[in-house]
């Protein structure tokens with residue numbers, strides 16, 4: 001079967017496991033018909049992997065091709081968790097569908113080698129996708145932190161994202177809180193975002209804080225929103241209740257796009273991680289080759 005080491009941002013996912021914790025990655029891949037693409041890495045006991053796929057084969061319309069599945073395996077074993085369709089997708093001013101990308105959150109029950117596997121829903125599902133992922137060591141550093149006062153679009157924290165770059169941030173929700181973040185996008189750019197609840201890790205789950213995740217306009221109007229999405233597991237445990245959120249969004253004009261994290265209810269308080277990546281429009285010089293992403297840099301506002 002397909003066994004690949006993907007090149008991304010100057011390192012392979014395997015090689016990157018020796019780099020700073022909290023580091024996020026985004027890579028382009030090509031799903032072969034009937035095959036799969038594996039991403040191998042090491043996790044220490046208690047470390048967390050979060051990842052999501054963004055199908056890129058029908059860009060300009062939706063994120064429906066290829067229909068991916070994403071699964072987590074320990075030491076080459078069978079799938080512990082396996083997700084098919086996760087989250088809400090948007091383009092321009094509203095939602096698009098059907099949703100066919102996938103997402104997982106996983107806590108390592110033991111120090112071992114793990115594999116995140118992308119495969120098609122069916123043998124005929126083939127095409128280009130992005131995978132955005134992060135290995136998180138609780139208590140270690142993040143690429144950015146939620147800084148309060150970020151409760152409106154005007155006070156959003158600008159997250160600097162280069163092309164083919166991912167970052168993972170850490171935030172806390174208090175009563176009636178919302179955390180606004182802003183990203184500069186060009187028409188055709190794709191934003192992939194997911195949250196992982198971080199306040200119930202001691203119970204080996206991702207239940208607290210129950211997040212909602214929105215893409216919003218500059219007036220604070222919701223363009224798309226998601227409550228619960230993906231599949232969660234810990235150790236050998238699969239099928240944990242899911243409270244984290246997943247969104248994919250294609251900009252149709254140049255400008256600032258806002259994503260916001262809030263609680264399911266006003267009393268849902270606690271910590272979360274938020275993973276975000278930016279993929280440039282195909283016309284910007286990105287070449288989608290089998291298993292290899294080559295990104296050309298464009299000027300950003």
Ligand SMILES: [Ca+2]
Nearest residue numbers: 067068084100
């Ligand atoms: Ca799917």
Ligand SMILES: [Ca+2]
Nearest residue numbers: 150151178179
């Ligand atoms: Ca806030």
Ligand SMILES: [Ca+2]
Nearest residue numbers: 211227228243
């Ligand atoms: Ca939720």
